[in-house]
């Protein structure tokens with residue numbers, strides 16, 4: 001998986017590309033925790049380039065979200081498609097996380 | 111790969127099962143070096159259960175053989191079949207190592 | 221050839237190879253790419269569980285048997301771990317709020333939701349989890 | 359389906375998945391088990407070299423393209439690393455005594471000996487290594 005980050009209009013935008021699965025989810029979770037420690041509070045995960053996610057991937061996102069909430073931060077998702085959209089919907093994660101069609105809307109409405 | 115060892119009639123018999131390839135050859139080489147440090151000198155590698163070997167695998171066997179020769183020890187192979195036999199022959203390793211049809215002959219003639 | 225089979229060491233590092241075995245075979249047999257993703261997901265979830273929970277003394281083994289049936293592409297995951305019937309599990313509470321949302325229980329749920337046919341049987345000392353999808357996009 | 363293709367990160371940890379991709383596809387397309395072993399060996403040797411030598415700043419990528427030709431099962435390994443033509447290498451000295459035997463140079467030699475057709479081409483910024491076997495035991 002490729003991870004690119006960028007600070008933009010007060011958001012911490014994290015672009016994921018490829019696959020978020022059991023082989024890299026704990027590393028990704030650690031990275032999230034580091035960004036939070038470094039003071040980032042308003043995360044947007046841009047999943048436009050993410051092709052695959054498993055429950056291990058969801059778990060890492062959930063852990064980061066809980067940590068952020070505890071620090072009065074937020075985490076939202078945007079640009080889901082294909083399997084990723086399906087998994088997020090089927091698992092009900094779209095009920096507990098904010099999900100936006102694209103990055104512009106995520107930054108406007110969040 | 112499964113590795114089973116046994117001291118028998120003055121030989122250190124190492125039975126390899128499965129695949130000896132780039133993912134496990136350096137670990138195997140380390141194990142050989144440890145056995146040599148522990149004082150084992152006359153190795154027989156029983157390859158009856160080995161299904162696959164690559165140049166990385168050959169390299170680890172060659173390294174162990176050189177080390178043993180330097181300590182006046184020896185290493186021979188036995189019970190080769192299928193791809194393993196082919197790779198050993200094609201690479202000319204049967205010219206530089208003793209190769210026997212089975213363990214009994216390896217222990218008798220070495 | 222109607223059936224292929226492979227046995228893997230059941231540890232987390234081999235899961236990518238197991239997924240690759242299934243998806244390459246599915247691709248060769250003409251399963252729709254979308255359904256291959258569903259299969260991959262199910263294989264990751266099920267094998268991750270086998271690696272983590274099935275064996276009292278890990279790592280054990282898991283055999284993947286693939287059959288090209290007429291209407292379905294089927295895989296069977298066979299392990300010799302503790303008896304475990306994933307079909308007997310309750311679905312997680314999908315309506316739970318973030319704070320109370322449990323991190324576990326999703327894997328089995330996803331397997332059941334993504335595929336066209338899932339069933340479990342215990343055969344002697346083995347768990348057999350049978351997973352199938354149709355070939356088309358559906 | 360006549361061609362399948364997959365791109366992998368070129369590092370040693372993904373080699374088992376690359377080998378699995380090739381051998382599962384070969385098995386599905388009816389290549390003889392003995393020839394599948396030859397293919398696996400060639401893929402391990404060639405991809406290990408790509409992972410180790412091709413990229414100045416590793417890891418790069420390697421694409422594996424598989425084609426089901428009528429007489430041959432063919433795979434192409436495509437990387438964007440430094441130009442390297444393995445067919446131009448000299449064979450290692452197989453008669454060398456143990457003491458002088460070099461540990462390197464065998465990989466490329468095995469690829470050339472085990473398969474029915476091997477050729478290299480440079481296409482733009484890419485190395486393309488084409489490897490093929492017949493379907494039968496031979």
Ligand SMILES: Nc1ncnc2c1ncn2[C@@H]1O[C@H](COP(=O)(O)OP(=O)(O)O)[C@@H](O)[C@H]1O
Pocket residue numbers: 055265269270273274301302303304323324325326327328329
């Ligand atoms: N193969 C297995 N053998 C024994 N127990 C299992 C097995 N697979 C799953 N379980 C049990 O079922 C629970 C739910 O599994 P799952 O839905 O994959 O979620 P998670 O692994 O995230 O907890 C696990 O926590 C474990 O206790």
Ligand SMILES: Nc1ncnc2c1ncn2[C@@H]1O[C@H](COP(=O)(O)OP(=O)(O)O)[C@@H](O)[C@H]1O
Pocket residue numbers: 165403407408411412439440441442461462463464465466467
């Ligand atoms: N993809 C590659 N790019 C650049 N150089 C390579 C590549 N593959 C092989 N080589 C060179 O060719 C040599 C021989 O390779 P090989 O026959 O596989 O043996 P080994 O890797 O054991 O040395 C290597 O040592 C390396 O210098």
